[in-house]
Amino acid sequence: MVSWVDGQPDERLAISDRALAYGDGLFETMRVERGRPCLFERHMARLRDGCGRLRIPLDDALLRSEVLAYCAQFERGVAKLIVTRGDGLRGYAPPTPSIARRILQSAPLPAYPAVHGEAGVELFPCRTRLAEQPLLAGLKHLNRLEQVLARGEWQDAAFAEGLMCDTSGRVIEGVFSNLFLVLDGRLLTPSLQRCGVAGVMRAEIIERAAAAGMLVEQRDISVEELQRAEEIFLCNSLYGIWPVRRLRQRIWPVGGVTRKLQALLFEHPGNS
Amino acid sequence: MVSWVDGQPDERLAISDRALAYGDGLFETMRVERGRPCLFERHMARLRDGCGRLRIPLDDALLRSEVLAYCAQFERGVAKLIVTRGDGLRGYAPPTPSIARRILQSAPLPAYPAVHGEAGVELFPCRTRLAEQPLLAGLKHLNRLEQVLARGEWQDAAFAEGLMCDTSGRVIEGVFSNLFLVLDGRLLTPSLQRCGVAGVMRAEIIERAAAAGMLVEQRDISVEELQRAEEIFLCNSLYGIWPVRRLRQRIWPVGGVTRKLQALLFEHPGNS
Known part of the structure; x- marks a missing residue:
């Protein structure tokens, strides 16, 4: 479907835009169902x-x-929204005032195999580390070279996702997913104070788990803790929840907490 | 002057380009003199x-x-070259093969006051730190949100540049410049193994200094060492060398090494 730039059908952008020059902007990738962004x-x-x-x-x-209005045009798929700081002067200084630019693109839903959600996925252990930058941590900004490098590390389709640690070796997230684990019976997800993207599905799961009586603890997670976990699962706004069934030599069955959270998401898939 | 995209006059870019989506590319900012890039x-x-x-x-x-060919069209100014990974599939995985896109833009030379090179500049101490990411260190890539944040910290024109440290507190560079210092009679410049941009003027100065018998040592530099320095100067490919005359309460006279290197650059300004 045709894209929109600042509300008008367009497939092109002024090369003076600061998103091109500096990655100066943010994005959202939304699942669309029945013409509505989930x-x-x-x-x-x-x-x-x-x-x-x-x-x-x-x-x-x-x-x-x-x-x-953009999403209402199609029944089902992915809508990607980019917001940039707009056209720039030469140089890093943000123009005052800045006039933000809005870009909307669409794509079919990725053809992920159903088995990913049912039996789980194998994680590729990425060598690319996430740099620790508290000023940008949590944001879904347009500076994504670390993800490009990490995703370029494997081509083997046996790996549905890759595991990323920060430069200090803490477990943070997948390349395009957040991560949860059950350790000693407690539901945990890595702290995103230093790096990582605070996913909307992560937030949704934290809220739904809490409503079901499961408090999610956000804290630093070591690779050793991940290996010791009883359950691991991934999430994002397009596919929901994928259990992790393998990382290196360690194999996990799909656990009860993971199944319960999948069921909770399935009950009201498009809510909030 | 009109820009070029893939060799053709154009001011717009396909929004499917990965530079927009991920900052997936690199750039060069070149000074043009007599129709030639310096x-x-x-x-x-x-x-x-x-x-x-x-x-x-x-x-x-x-x-x-x-x-x-692009630079030959104008007598004097700035030519900015961006090379992107080209159009992308949805998702971080680099397409194979990728078809790089080339973008050329021009601008007048910035109107820097001559006094910056003569009497020196005052440095703004940026609170924004550079994250440590060895995989990207040295590259002039398109992920530049740290520079955007840092340059947004001050509006007072009394500060011609800002000083940036890494997240461990080491001195690295200016927001759009590299930095050198003379400490205990030795010419130093910060190591760029963890972060920072390896500027072409930095490389030129290292080579010209060596040819004049001054070896430049690249190593970690602390803020304390910077404060103790006998001389500090900045450089980039547009303005050459600016002495630093002030940082916080510390004031420096323009030193002999700085003047000598300015003279060495001036002798063959357009050489490579």
Whole structure:
């Protein structure tokens, strides 16, 4: 489907845009079902937070109506929203005022095998580490060379995702997923204070788990703890939850907590 | 002057380009004098090195002829070259094969006051730190949000540049410059093994200093060492060398080594 740039059908962008020059912007990748973006409020909240932290001014009402109108055009698929700081002067200094640019693109839902959600996936252990930058941690910004390098490490389709640690060796996330684990009966997910992307599905799972009486603890996780975990699963806003069944020599059965959270998501898949 | 995209006059870019999505590319900012890019061989060498490290395939001969033809159109100014991994599939995985895209833009030379080179500049102490990522260190890649944040910290024109340290507190560089210092009579510049951009003017100064009998030592530099330095200066490919005359309460006179290196650059300003 045709893309929109600042609300108009377009497939091209001014090369003066700061997203091209510096990756100066943010994005959201939304699952669309029956013409509606799933987890829409969470996507908008994360984007608002990111724009606040990067000081990109955003017309929230305009953006919301634009995203909803764009998604209403198709039954099912992926809508990707990019918000940039807009056209720039030469040099890093953010123009004042900046006029944010909005880009909407669509794609079919990725053809992930159903077995990923049922039997689980094998994780590729990426050598690429995530640098620790608290000022950008959690944001879904456009500076994604670390993910490009990490995803370039494997071609073997036997690995559905890759595991990324930070430069200090802590477990952080997948290349395009967040990660949870059950350790000594407790549900944990890595802290994203130093690096990593705070996914909307991660937030949704934390909330649904809490509502079901399972408190998720966000803290630093070591590789040793991951290896000792009773269960591991991945999540993102497109596929929901994938159990992890293998990392290196360690093999996990799909656990009860993972199955329970999959069921909780399935009950109201498009909510919030 | 009109920009070129893949050798054709154009001011717009396909929004499917991976530079927009991920900052997946590299750039060079070249000073043009009499229709020729200064330090051309150094710019091309750094770009080749960067493309090698990011595995972006590059037609070196085509790019060289294109850059030279573009620059030949104007007497004096700035030519900015961006090389991207080209159009992408959805997702981080680099397409195989990738078809690199080339973008050339021009601008007038920045109107820096002559006093910056003569009497020196005051450095703003940036709070934004550079994350330590050896896989990207030295590269002039398109993931530049740290520089955008740092340059956004001050508006006061009394500060011509900002000082950036890494997350461990080591002195690394300016926001758009490299840095040298004279400490206990020795000429030093920060190591760029963990972060920072390996500037072409930095490389040129290291070579010219060596030819004049001054060996430049590249090593870790602490803030305390910077404060103790006898001389500090900045450099980049557009303005050459600026002495640093002030950082916080410390004031430096313009030193003899700085003046000597300015003179060495001035002797053959456009060489590579």
